[in-house]
Amino acid sequence: MKERHEFILGEVVKAYLDTGQAVGSRALSERGDLELSPASIRNAMADLERMGLLCSPHTSAGRKPTDSGLRYFVDSLMVVDANLHNHLSASISSHLNLKRDINQVLQQATDELVSLTRFAGLVSVHEPDFSRIEKIELVPISTEQILAVIVSSEGKVQNRLVRRDAQLSDGRLSEISRSLSELLSHCSLEEARERLIREIDHDRLRIRQLLEELKQWAENPTKGKSDLIFSGQSQLLKMPEFGVIETVRSLFTAFEEKEDLLKLVEQVEQSEHGVKVFIGHEHALIDMDEVSVVLSRYEGEGRVLGTLGVIGPKRMHYERVLPIVDCTARWVSRVLGGNR
Amino acid sequence: MKERHEFILGEVVKAYLDTGQAVGSRALSERGDLELSPASIRNAMADLERMGLLCSPHTSAGRKPTDSGLRYFVDSLMVVDANLHNHLSASISSHLNLKRDINQVLQQATDELVSLTRFAGLVSVHEPDFSRIEKIELVPISTEQILAVIVSSEGKVQNRLVRRDAQLSDGRLSEISRSLSELLSHCSLEEARERLIREIDHDRLRIRQLLEELKQWAENPTKGKSDLIFSGQSQLLKMPEFGVIETVRSLFTAFEEKEDLLKLVEQVEQSEHGVKVFIGHEHALIDMDEVSVVLSRYEGEGRVLGTLGVIGPKRMHYERVLPIVDCTARWVSRVLGGNR
DNA sequence: AATAGCACTCCGGCCGATAGAGTGCCAACT
DNA sequence: AGTTGGCACTCTATCGGCCGGAGTGCTATT
Missing domain, CATH: 1.10.10.10 (Winged helix-like DNA-binding domain superfamily/Winged helix DNA-binding domain)
Known part of the structure; x- marks a missing residue:
């Protein structure tokens, strides 16, 4: 050319x-x-x-x-102004204060994305599969409830409240907790379920009801799927290109369905580091030819933790939006990586 | 007249x-x-x-x-057809199957609201205040992390991961757990904070870092505010009255702000049992004269657990929507009340 | 008290004309 | 040969004017 x-x-x-x-x-x-x-x-x-x-x-x-x-x-x-990049990086760092909670960090980050770009923000939390039970612990909460804390080999924690038999003493409970921990450690969910069934049959521990509830959990755990969170969608309604209601509808329907956008996000999670741009038809979301999606992975402890970015009109100032998403993802990575 | x-x-x-x-x-x-x-x-x-x-x-x-x-x-x-009411009640009961998890129940309920009314569904989970600490328990998760489980006098459970000192043995940890439980039981958050500060100063337990993290939590707990969840907003975009982008924007901005809608929801939570309707300007949400809100409390264990309902155009068939919201709220109350 | 008739008003859709912006092509120029 | 100015043509958006339809309020009538 x-x-x-x-x-x-x-x-x-x-x-x-x-x-x-x-x-x-x-x-x-x-x-x-x-x-x-x-x-x-x-x-x-x-x-x-x-x-x-x-x-x-x-x-x-x-x-x-x-x-x-x-x-x-x-x-x-396109040339990205190096000054802009530095400036953004500094401004984001100074503007956002550190919170310990990962959800607060992500909330802040998307809010910042929305306010800087005036587009809709998007963040996904990548949930790794719950493959094996690392540890299980039963905590007495009251005379009527027990909190079961289950930790996966990936370090993911799940809580579940189960009903407590009135006769069960605290001492006996911690005994059971130890036995269960031995019984189920390093089991996959499938194995755990089978062992629990066997245990229920013999009822060696004499806590049939508790075991039943745990079995149910093993059959139907909180599934390990990434979740998508949006913010600032109403920003998009200000853009003249979304003046026709039809465009808006397909866009918001896509926000609700999530399915297709999740695919896009997973694609980004599995690709190499850096900002990815999907322009118009490239993201293959039907009826959304008029929007572009700019995404970047964020990381921590060497693992991919999720994806964040913005959704805006195809006509956006990419030379400005790309560095914004980039800097925000880096900031999140830094905060989450260094903080825990 | x-x-x-x-x-x-x-x-x-x-x-x-x-x-x-x-x-x-x-x-x-x-x-x-x-x-x-x-x-x-x-x-x-x-x-x-x-x-x-x-x-x-x-x-x-x-x-x-x-x-x-x-x-x-x-x-x-308006006359509500008694047959319709019975029919709806039966259809909802049979259509929705029982899940144990409260979130799944609510999700199903709003999905049903959306599909029956073709409007946007809305559900709030009322979070009671976290007034006093009932119990506190430290659970060893790994060599690097401890899970602090804090139960309020209202039975609300909060979890928090804190870093673990490498030298801290499991035995010592359960010792500390007991001392802390004694120290903080039946304290308000404010008292807990003060006692923790005193403890940090003397550092009798030699776990300064852990106490610091707990102190931070006491200062900034997950606040006891109701949360609002929407679904099916895109349904509204199909209505001809929302053909003008301006109307839609104010509506979706209100969804994002949540503040004003929360007020409405709290109003319903504090009023007596039954379905409440807010027509046009009655809900005092600016720029939303064209919508009506239909809400009902749901309950369980004799407590108010939250509110659910729909948001739709002012021009809705109230004689149909009211029973739908009523039946759904009753169903949720029944499931949540009888199930735990 | 209810009704039929009538004059009046207002909105929405349907031209037709016009101005503006832009293209494609051709011939001329450097 | 590449660049430029000129010209005819095309398409859109807009504005004003012109009805037809729908509905009201008032008045006279039964």
Whole structure:
């Protein structure tokens, strides 16, 4: 591709990002730093259209970049201001204060994403599978309840309240707790279930009811699926491109379904480190051609902890949004990694 | 109010609920079972307008019920079909299967609300205040972490992971657990904080770091505020009254803010048992004159556990929606009350 | 008291004309 | 050969005007 063409593509994209309108040759020649007549620009634009990087909505409108055009811009033309990056990084660090709780950290992070970009924020918490029981502990809560604390080999903690037999003394309970711990340590859920059934049959521990409840838990644990949380969706309603109710509806339906977006998020979790951009049709979410998704993984303790990013109109200032998402993800990684 | 007027008000409301349009005298006389000429109806409608129960959007449109008109209809004119109530009750009971987890129960309930009404569902979980510490227990999780389980006098359980000093043996830990339990039992959070500070100063237990973390918790506990959960918001986007983006935006902003809606919910929680309806301006949510909120408390173990209901257009079929919300709340109460 | 008739009002949809923006192509220029 | 100016053409969005429909309020009538 000729330098001339690249330059003009870049100018078209910039103008389009600013105005949201298709941009014509005259406007372009008057607008920028390029010293070319409208006619020359027209020729170049016709070439770019043939290459599939621009398109015109109708005969006598200007040209808009296609998804491929935007992709080319993001990949090859766009320059991220290093100052901006540093500035953002500093501003985010200073603006957000440290909380210990992971949920608070993530909440702060998305709030910051929303307020910086004015788009909808998105964060997923990657829940690793609950593969094996590491430890099980029964804590007496009252005369009527016991708290069962179950820790997985991945360090995930689950709590469950079970009813307590009135006759069960605290001493006996801690005895049972020890036996159970021995019985179930390093079992998969499936194994745990089987052992519990056997135990119920023989009822050696004489706590049939408690075992029954634990068995139920083993059959139906809180499933290890990532969860998606959105914030600031109403921001999107301010954008002129979402003036038609139809677009908005498909967007919010997608927020509710979550399924498809989860796929995208998992894709990002499994790819290499860095910010990922999905422009228009690239994310393969039906009826959402008008939106782009910018995501980045965050990490801690060397593991992938989740994904965060924003959802906004295809026409967004990528050179600004990318560093914002990048810095926020880095900040979260730093806080979560260093803090525990 | 004359019987004639009541009858006509009822007909206007019904026609309006069906069509969403202002309804004129001719249409009304042709529509229903009333044997009156358009002119007579006009007279009555003029009276009703003077009473503030009807209004016309402009000179030559028909009449729509005002908020007061709808209120009058809901309070005095509407008849709820007893069959419908029984039928709904049975259908909900059979359609939803029992889960033990409260969150699953609520999720099912709102899903059912959404699918039956085609409006947005809403559920709040009332979190009672965390007034006094009933019990505190430290559970060893691994060589690096301890799980602190804190139970309030209301029976609410909070968990918190704290870092573990490498030298701390399991035996010593259960010792500390006992001492702490003695130290903090029946303290308010404020007292607990003070005692912890004193303890840190003297450091009798030689676990400064652990105490510090607990102190932080006492200063900043998960606050005892009700939380609001929505579902099916995108349903609202299908309604013609939300065709204008402005209306939608204020609605979704309200969903995000939650503050104002929480007030409404708390109001319902504190009132007596039964379904509450807020029509248009009655809920005092700015810019949301076009929506009505239908809510009902649900209970269990004799306590108020929370509120559930729907948010939909002011033009909804109250005679259908009220029993739906009522039955769902009763079902939830039954399941939560009988199950634990 | 109810009704029929009538004049009046207002909204919404449907042209038709116009201005504006932009393109494509051709011929001229460097 | 690439660039430029000119020109005819096209398409859209907008504005004003013009009805037809629906509905009201008032008045005279039964």
